[in-house]
Amino acid sequence: xxxxxxxxxxxxxxxxxxxxxxxxxxxxxxxxxxxxxxxxxxxxxxxxxxxxxxxxxxxxxxxxxxxxxxxxxxxxxxxxxxxxxxxxxxxxxxxxxxxxxxxxxxxxxxxxxxxxxxxxxxxxxxxxxxxxxxxxxxxxxxxxxxxxxxxxxxxxxxxxxxxxxxxxxxxxxxxxxxxxxxxxxxxxxxxxxxxxxxxxxxxxxxxxxxxxxxxxxxxxxxxxxxxxxxxxxxxxxxxxxxxxxxxxxxxxxxxxxxxxxxxxxxxxxxxxxxxxxxxxxxxxxxxxxxxxxxxxxxxxxxxxxxxxxxxxxxxxxxxxxxxxxxxxxxxxxxxxxxxxxxxxxxxxxxxxxxxxxxxxxxxxxxxxxxxxxx
Numbered sequence: 001x002x003x004x005x006x007x008x009x010x011x012x013x014x015x016x017x018x019x020x021x022x023x024x025x026x027x028x029x030x031x032x033x034x035x036x037x038x039x040x041x042x043x044x045x046x047x048x049x050x051x052x053x054x055x056x057x058x059x060x061x062x063x064x065x066x067x068x069x070x071x072x073x074x075x076x077x078x079x080x081x082x083x084x085x086x087x088x089x090x091x092x093x094x095x096x097x098x099x100x101x102x103x104x105x106x107x108x109x110x111x112x113x114x115x116x117x118x119x120x121x122x123x124x125x126x127x128x129x130x131x132x133x134x135x136x137x138x139x140x141x142x143x144x145x146x147x148x149x150x151x152x153x154x155x156x157x158x159x160x161x162x163x164x165x166x167x168x169x170x171x172x173x174x175x176x177x178x179x180x181x182x183x184x185x186x187x188x189x190x191x192x193x194x195x196x197x198x199x200x201x202x203x204x205x206x207x208x209x210x211x212x213x214x215x216x217x218x219x220x221x222x223x224x225x226x227x228x229x230x231x232x233x234x235x236x237x238x239x240x241x242x243x244x245x246x247x248x249x250x251x252x253x254x255x256x257x258x259x260x261x262x263x264x265x266x267x268x269x270x271x272x273x274x275x276x277x278x279x280x281x282x283x284x285x286x287x288x289x290x291x292x293x294x295x296x297x298x299x300x301x302x303x304x305x306x307x308x309x310x311x312x313x314x315x316x317x318x319x320x321x322x323x324x325x326x327x328x329x330x331x332x333x334x335x336x337x338x339x340x341x342x343x344x345x346x347x348x349x350x351x352x353x354x355x356x357x358x359x360x361x362x363x364x365x366x367x368x369x370x371x372x373x374x
Contacts, residue, residue, distance in 0.1 A: 045355055048076070050319040050331035051102050051110070053124070057083045059329065059337060060092065060110060060124060062099050063353050078112065079353050080124055083329065083339060092127045096120060100140055106150025106166070113144045119155065134169050147185045147192075152206055154183045154192060161194060163206060173209035178202075184225040184234070186248065193234055193248070195222025201236050201246070216246040216253070224274070228281030233301075235275045235284055243275070243286055245301055255301045259288055278322045283307070285328070287317035296320050296330050298342065308345050312338055 048062040059081045076099055078092035098115035105111045110122045112131070117140050120131035134153060141155040146166060153164040161180040163172045179197035186193060190206040199218040204211055218238035226235040233254060235245045245255040274287035274296075284299045290309070294317050298308040308328075315334030323329050327348070328340040337351040 045335040045353060046315065046333045047318055047331050047335055047337065047353070048333070049099075049102050050337065051104060052083075052319075052321040052323065052329055053108070054323070055108065056124075057323075058124075059083055059331070060102065061331065061337070061353065062102065063335070063355075065355060077355075080127075081337065081351055081353065083323070083349075083351075092122060092124065093129075093131060096122070096131060101142065101144060103144045103146055105146050111144055111146055111153070113141045113155070115140050117141075119144055119153070134166065135164050135171075143182060145183055145185055147206070148187045152185070152192075154185070156180055156183055159197070163192070163209065172207075175204070175209055179221075181221050181223050182225045184227045186227050187229060187231045189231065193225055193227060195225050195236060195238075197221045199238060201225065201234060203248070215248055215251055216244060218242055218244065226275040226277055226284075228277045229279055230281050233277070233281050235277065237275055237286075245284060255284070255299065255304055257286070257299070274317050274320060276320050276322070278325075283322070285320045285322070287320065289316075294332060296328070296340075298328065308340075308342055310340050310345060312336075312347060 044065050046064050048064050050059055050061040052059050061079055061081060062076060063079055064076050078096055078099055080092055096112055096114065100113045100115055103111040105121055110124050112120050112122060114120065117137035118133050119135045119141065121134050122131045123129060135155065137155065137157050139157045141157040143156040145154045146152070150166055153166045155162050155164070159179045159181060161175040161183060164170065165172055180194050181197060182195035184193050191203050191212065192206055193215065194202045194204060196202055199220055199222060201215040201222055202211055203213050203215055215234055216236060218236065218240065220238040220240035220242070222236050222238050224237040227233070232248055233245055234248050235243065237243050241259040243257045244253060246252065247254055274285065276285040282300070282302055284301055286297045286299065288295050288297060290311065293311045294313040294315065296310045296317055297306050300307050310328070310330065313330065313332030313334050313336060315332040317330055318333055319331040321329050323339065326342045328342055329337060330340065331337045335352055338347050339349045340346070341348055
C-alpha cells in the first residue's frame with residue numbers, strides 16, 4: 001500500500017512538472033509571436049513582429065528565415081516596407097543582432113530588443129547610424145514598451161517587470177513577488193497596466209511601482225494588453241481565450257468575447273493574443289483560427305457586434321493595425337502583409353518581403369484570388 005501511494009505521488013509529480021513546462025514553453029512562444037512550422041506555406045520567410053508608422057505610411061517588420069541554410073545569427077532582419085507601393089524603401093541596420101520584438105519609441109524612433117539582452121533605439125530615417133543601447137539584460141526581454149511621452153521604458157523578462165528611465169537607462173524599480181506576462185502604458189497619466197499570472201489586470205504607479213488597484217480579473221493568466229489612445233479603455237486577453245474590454249476608471253465591463261474552447265489553448269495555439277484599438281477607441285481588432293484559416297475580426301464595441309471577418313493568412317496573425325478609418329493592415333507569420341478595405345472587405349495589396357540579396361524586390365499584388373473574404 002505504501003509503494004502504491006508513493007508511485008501515485010511520483011506519477012502526479014511528473015504530470016504536474018510536464019504541465020508546468022509545457023505552459024511555460026507555450027507562453028514564451030506566444031510572446032515571441034512565432035507560431036509553428038506549419039505557419040509557413042510560402043518558402044522560408046516569415047514575419048515575426050511588425051509596427052506601423054502612420055506618419056510615414058511604412059511598416060517596420062522583423063523577418064525570419066526558417067531553414068537552416070543560413071547561420072543562426074543571420075536568420076533575422078529588420079526591413080522597412082512602403083505601404084503606398086510594392087517596394088522596399090530601405091533595410092534597417094543589419095548589425096542589430098537577432099531582433100526579438102519591436103516597440104515604438106519617442107519622436108518616431110524604434111525600440112528593438114535583441115537576443116543578447118540589449119534594447120536598442122534606432123532612427124528609421126538614418127539606418128546607417130549605430131543604434132543607441134538603452135538597457136542591457138542578462139536575459140532577453142520578450143516584451144518592451146515605451147511611454148507616449150518618452151520618459152519611461154518597460155521590459156518584461158522571465159515574467160518579471162522592470163521600469164527604466166529612458167534617457168539615462170537607469171533602473172527605476174523592479175516588480176518583485178508577482179509574475180507579469182504583459183504590460184501597456186496609459187496615455188497622459190503616470191501609470192502602467194500589467195497582465196498578471198493570477199488573471200488580474202493591475203494598475204501600477206510609474207514612479208514607484210506601487211500597486212494602485214485591480215481593473216479586472218480573468219480566470220487565466222493575462223497574456224496581452226492594449227490601451228485605447230484616450231486611456232479610458234483596457235483590452236485584455238487571457239489564456240482561456242477570453243477577451244474583455246474594461247473601462248479603466250470604473251472597472252465596468254464594456255465588451256467581452258470568448259472563443260470556442262477545445263483544450264488548453266496555449267498548448268494547441270488555437271489563437272494568439274492579438275489586440276489593437278482603433279484611434280477613437282470604439283473598435284477592436286482580434287485574431288482567431290476559423291476553419292483552419294487565420295481571421296482578423298473587427299469589433300464594434302459600442303454595439304457589441306462583429307463588423308468584418310477578414311480571412312487570408314495561412315500563418316498566425318502577428319500584428320494588425322488601422323491605417324485609416326476604412327483601411328486595415330494585417331501581418332502574418334506566413335510572410336505576408338496585407339492591406340484591406342473595410343468598406344468592401346477586400347484586400348487592396350499583398351506584400352511579401354524578400355530575403356537579403358533581394359530585399360529591394362518586394363512582390364505586391366492587388367488580386368484577391370488567394371484570399372477568402374467573409
